[in-house]
Amino acid sequence: MMKQKVFIIILNWNRKDLTVECIQSLKKVKAHGLDIHTVIVDNHSSDDSISTFKQFPHITTLVNKSNLGYAEGNNVGIKFAMRHNADIILLLNNDVLVTPNILIRLLSVINSDEKIGIVGPMTYYTDKKKIIADAGGIIMKHRYFGVNRGQKEKDKGQFDKISEVDFISGSAMLIKSSVFKKIGLLDGRFFLYYEDADFCLRAKKAGIKTVFVPDAIVYHAFGGTSRIGSSIHHYYTTRNHYLFVEKHAPNMVKMRELLRTPKTIWKFMNSTDNIKRKYSLLGIKDYYLRNFGKGTNT
Numbered sequence: 060m061m062k063q064k065v066f067i068i069i070l071n072w073n074r075k076d077l078t079v080e081c082i083q084s085l086k087k088v089k090a091h092g093l094d095i096h097t098v099i100v101d102n103h104s105s106d107d108s109i110s111t112f113k114q115f116p117h118i119t120t121l122v123n124k125s126n127l128g129y130a131e132g133n134n135v136g137i138k139f140a141m142r143h144n145a146d147i148i149l150l151l152n153n154d155v156l157v158t159p160n161i162l163i164r165l166l167s168v169i170n171s172d173e174k175i176g177i178v179g180p181m182t183y184y185t186d187k188k189k190i191i192a193d194a195g196g197i198i199m200k201h202r203y204f205g206v207n208r209g210q211k212e213k214d215k216g217q218f219d220k221i222s223e224v225d226f227i228s229g230s231a232m233l234i235k236s237s238v239f240k241k242i243g244l245l246d247g248r249f250f251l252y253y254e255d256a257d258f259c260l261r262a263k264k265a266g267i268k269t270v271f272v273p274d275a276i277v278y279h280a281f282g283g284t285s286r287i288g289s290s291i292h293h294y295y296t297t298r299n300h301y302l303f304v305e306k307h308a309p310n311m312v313k314m315r316e317l318l319r320t321p322k323t324i325w326k327f328m329n330s331t332d333n334i335k336r337k338y339s340l341l342g343i344k345d346y347y348l349r350n351f352g353k354g355t356n357t
Contacts (some may be wrong), residue, residue, distance in 0.1 A: 061172075061282075062092055062093055062094040062172075063094065063098070063146045063166070064094045064096070064145050064146045065093050065094065065095045065145070065147045065148075065149065065166075065240070066095075066096050066097075066098060066140035066143070066144075066145040066148050066149070067085065067096070067097045067148075067149045067151055068100060068136035068140065068148060068149065068150055068151065069081055069082070069098070069152075069153050070099075070100050070102060070133055070152070071100070071101045071102065071104060071153050071165060072101070072102040072103075072132075072137070072304065073104045073106050073108065074080075074108075074153055075106060075108040075111045075112070076178065076226055076309065077153045077154045077280065078099060078153040079154065080113070081152075081153050081154070081155060081156065082097070082118065082352040083155040083341065084157045085097060085157060085339060087158075088157060088161060088162055088180075089160060089162065089163050090162065091357060092168065093096055093166075095162075096118070096140075096145075096173065097115075097118045097119070098117070098118070098119045098121060098136050098140065098194050099102060099112055099118055099119070099212075100121045100123065100132050101121065101122045101123060102123050102126045102135065103123050103125050103126045103127075103229065104196070106272070108218040109116060109122060109261075110308045115347050116239075119139070120311050121136060121139060121141055123137055126325070127247075128247070128249075128273050128352070128353060129229065129245075129249075129251045129252075129254060130245040130246060130247045130249050130250055130254040131245070131247040132194065133150055133229075133248070134244045134245055134247065135240060136149075136150075137244055137245075138321050139318070139347060141236060141239060142266060144314065145236045146234065146235070147169070147233060147234070147235060148233070148235075148238055149162070149167065149231070150229055150231070150232045150233075150234070150238060151231055151280065151342060152229070152230040152231065153202075154184065154230075154279060154280040155277050155278065155279050155280075156277065156278045156280065157231070157277050158275075158276045158277065159272075159274075160275065161180060161231075161275050161276070162233075163167050164180075164275035165179075165180065165272055165275045166233070167271055168221060168270055168272045168275075169270075171349050172286060174267065174268045175267075175269075176234065176235045176237065176238040176262055176267035176268065176269070176270045177227055177232060177233070177234050177235075177258075177259055177262055177267065177269040177270070178227065178232075178233045178269070178275075179195060179227030179228060179232050179233065179267075179271055180231050180271075180275035180276055180277045180279050181218065181271075181272070181274070181276050181277075182194070182228065182230065182231065182276075182310075183214070183276065183277075184278070184280075185278040185281075186280070187281045189214045190213060190284075191209040191210060191211070191213075191214050191218070192207065192210060192211075192279050193207030193208060193209065193210055193228050194207070194208040194209040194218035194226075194227060194273065195207075195218075195222070195224030195226070195269075196208065196224055196225055196226040196255075196256060197224060197225045197226075198226070198260070198261075198307075200249070200255065200312075201312070202304075202315075203300075203303060203304045203307065203312055203316075204300065204315065205215065205225075205253060205256040207228065207315050208224065210256075218271070218273055219272065219273050219347050221270060222270065222271050222274065223268055223270055223271075224270065224271045225259065225260070225263075225269070226255055226256040226258075227251030227259060227269055227271070228255055229258075229278075230277075231277045232255060235278060238267055239264075240270075241263055241265055241267070242258075242261045242265050243268075245258055246258070248302060248351035248352060249295075249302065249351075250300075250351070250352050250353055250354065251291065251295045252295040252296050252299050253295075253296070253303045254299075257303055257306060260306075260307050268307065278333060288332075288334070288335070290334050291338075293334060293339045293342065294338040294339070294341055294345075295322050295354075296342070297333035297338070297342030298343065298351075299342075299345060301342075301343070301346040302351065303318065304316050305320075317333045323331055323343065324340065324343060327339040327340050327343075328340065342354075
């Protein structure tokens with residue numbers, strides 16, 4: 060029996076320190092019976108990331124000529140993996156540290172059912188013992204916001220069962236190559252944020268299951284490249300929520316979001332957070348101007 064060919068794709072943008080730590084954690088991963096290939100995709104870093112990665116000659120480094128964002132940046136790695144006959148692809152944020160059993164546990168679930176195409180781990184905050192960052196994601200149906208299950212909760216076993224979820228966070232998402240063949244790549248219009256939820260909902264519409272695996276564990280620093288509360292965070296989460304609603308929400312929710320736009324604008328205009336006010340409003344503006352991808356320079 061041939062070994063499963065697993066490609067691990069790590070996106071880097073000016074954070075070589077985080078990427079190196081991520082790679083060091085991967086060295087401890089149990090890989091018996093697997094053919095593993097690690098690929099760094101550098102999103103046009105302006106620091107000395109590329110020269111730093113030369114210390115890992117067993118790792119392939121792909122260098123983009125511009126910052127393509129999370130979606131298109133990862134697509135570069137995904138296409139490379141597909142050209143090299145990947146069976147499985149693991150998308151991994153560079154601010155994530157993995158545990159030794161991560162691949163064994165995720166693969167045991169994804170290989171157990173031909174309908175399962177996407178799986179993800181229990182994610183804890185790196186600096187907070189047993190505090191959940193996400194246990195898979197759910198879509199809040201009233202407004203179609205993506206929400207991480209259990210976020211900031213103490214782990215008391217409330218998510219200890221393997222379970223089907225609406226989406227898996229792109230910070231650590233294991234995907235069968237057949238899924239990409241069936242539904243395509245990540246949607247580059249999102250650039251950053253919501254592309255993972257969009258991908259999983261597209262898979263669900265194609266009859267593919269997305270599953271959370273609680274005993275596969277990673278630790279996520281969060282905001283290693285785009286901090287929560289930054290201009291980048293406010294701009295893309297606001298703009299991309301509208302695009303996500305447009306693509307996936309029922310007509311009633313779409314109409315409700317359209318009608319409440321003036322109220323949303325008013326809320327942001329009255330925010331005491333200058334960054335949130337400026338960039339959230341810019342995100343709404345760019346959505347209606349159909350300015351997707353990288354959008355307005357944040």
